[in-house]
Amino acid sequence: MNYTHIAVLIAYIALMVVIGAWFGRKKATSSGEDFVLAGRSLPAPVIGGTMLATFVGSGSIIGAANFAYTYGLIPGFLFFSGTITGTILLIVLSRRVRGVAGHTVPEMFDKRYGKPVRIAATIMILIAFIGITAYQFTGAGYIISLITPLEESTGAVIAALLITFLALSGGLKSVAWTDFLSAVVIVFALWVSVFFVVGTDVGGLAPLTEVxxxxxVFGGLSALQMLGFILPVLVLLLGDQNMYQRLAAAKSDNAAFWGAVLFCLGSIVMIVPIVLLSVSSALLQPGIEPDMAVLSLSGTQFTPAVIGGALLAGAFALIITTGSSYLLTCSSNVVHDLVGQLSPTKPSDTANLWIGRAAVLGVAILGFVMVNFFPSVLALQMYAYTMYGVTITPVLLAGLFWKRANGAGAMSALLVGAAVTLFWEISGRAAELNSVIVALPASVLALVVVSLLTPPGDARKRSAAIQDSASEVSA
Structure with missing residues (x-):
């Protein structure tokens, strides 16, 4: 047990709690709009930081680290190629997204495809995002068990409580600012760790290429298997409701654009040290649990105690804020896409605030239950990314760019994508080939074929209405 690590972690947790409590004041968060979209007030640096910390959480510092440790340097970077491609596309789409994005992605679906698609999409999002929230609990539990004598399961409970508190308190305002702070700290800690681990312990980059x-080139995987790890990240990022909410929360179109640029640059700056450290760990610590590839380098035999403490605290904070973000976005789905649509009377803005907080608590409990059904963070990560990416992303992109897409086609894509993913996972086939390889083509095919074989209805009018609303917001 390293007391320096414990001190750094406690100090960082205390800082996050203070930030959460500050933005949780009634003056700072007094409405549902404040809770979900931060009053549409966020500047570009905070937009970039919160997008980065939201997307690069336990799935990167643990799941992707596991992959790079297992398969090597080139596969490690290829794993993240979907992330970089997705961030570049978000830069291109940022101004348009801010114009059409509302509180949730299903809200956009309602305008484009109708209410039934909105309800179905909400269910798919909740199924996927509860999974993403779940592995944040596991990841943070790993870190607590490294720093303290506590078991991983106990650490996961503590993490779940902290994640839930941050989401319950100030909504997106507290989450966005803690995200920004976490992103700065973890980038600093990762690169300083690279200096000590790669530069000193390994002796340079050359030995890493031999792992x-x-x-x-694919570390023993076939090209199709490699693609099965790249695609889930890409399709999630392109349709991730968190990304759309954060662009919508920007104070202007320019803030959204430059926030997306900072997200792209920040992703590169964060991905490189994660891969380098993971492969270094394979050289220095063969045979350890692959999930711990980066986190285990915090030991004093690899990095100074203060840097190791900063690495663990930064990774912990990154995971905590990612979990808070996904809890928050799930609550917005419950408020706006379930209660708001199914309730006979429209809840007041104050009621929405409290319904959202109750939803945060409910989703946290479900996530804690789900985490027990998957063997590793990487396995749960691939399932959750795929469930979202093959159902929501094709329907979302078709709504933005294909006027012929209609409600029948969208509903078919949602149902087929979810059914194929669940079948592939339950049958055990995902152990050999990730479900995205079969589920994504099936979803897209269902969307295209059913849209073409059914009457277009008012699909084109709905598409035009969305474009008009985007122009109005931009203006």
Missing amino acids: NSDAG
């Missing part, structure tokens, strides 16, 4: 090099 698993005899297994070929």
Whole structure:
């Protein structure tokens, strides 16, 4: 047990609690709009930081680290190629997204496809995002068990409580600012760790290229299997409701654009050290649990105590804020897409605030239950990313760019994508080939074929209405 690590972690947790409590004041968060979209007031640096910290959480610092540790340097970078491609596309789409984005993605679906698609999409999002929230609990539990004598399961409970508190308190305002702070700290800690681990312990970059090099360019995976790890990240990022909410929360179109640019640059700056450290760990610590590839380098035999403490605290904070973000976005789905649509009377803005907080608590409990059904963070990560990416993303992109897409086609894509993903996971086939390889083509095919075989209805009018609303917001 390293007391320096404990001190750094406690100090960082205390800071996050103070920030959460500050933005949780009635003056700072007094309405549902404040809770979900931060009053549409966020500047570009905070937009970039919160997008980065939201997307690069336990799935990167643990799940992707597991992958790079297992398969090597080139596969490690290829794993993240979907992230970089997605961030570049978000830059292109940022101004348009801010114009059409509302509180949630299903809200956009209602305008484009109708209410039934909105309700179905909400269910798919909740199924996927509860999974993403779940593995944040596990990831943070790992870190607590490294720093303290506590078991991973106990650490996961503590993490779940902190994640839930941050989401309950100030909504997106507290989450966005803690995200920004976490992103700065973890980038600093990762690169300083690279200096000590790669520069001193490993002796440079050359030895890293030898890790698993005899297994070929994909580390022993086939090209199709490699694609199965790249695509889930890409399709999630392109349709991630969190990204759309944060662009919508920007104070202007320019803030949204430059926030997306900072997200892209920040992703590169964060991805490189994660891969380098993971592969270094394979050299220095063969045979350890792959999920711990980066986190285990915080030991004093690899990095100074203060830097190791900052690495663990930054990773912990990154995971905590990612979990808070996904809890928050799930609550907005419950408020606006379920209660708001199914309730006989429209709840007041104050009622929405409290319904959202109750939803945060409910989703946190469900996430804690789900985490027990998957063998590793990487396995749960691939399932959750795929469930979202093959159902929501094709329907979302078709709504933005294909006027012929209609409600029948959208509903077919949602149902087929979810059904194929669940079948592939339950049958055990995902152990050999990730479900995205079969589920994504099936979803897109269902969307295109059903849209073309059914009457277009008012699809084109709905598409035109969305474009008009985007122009009005931009103006």
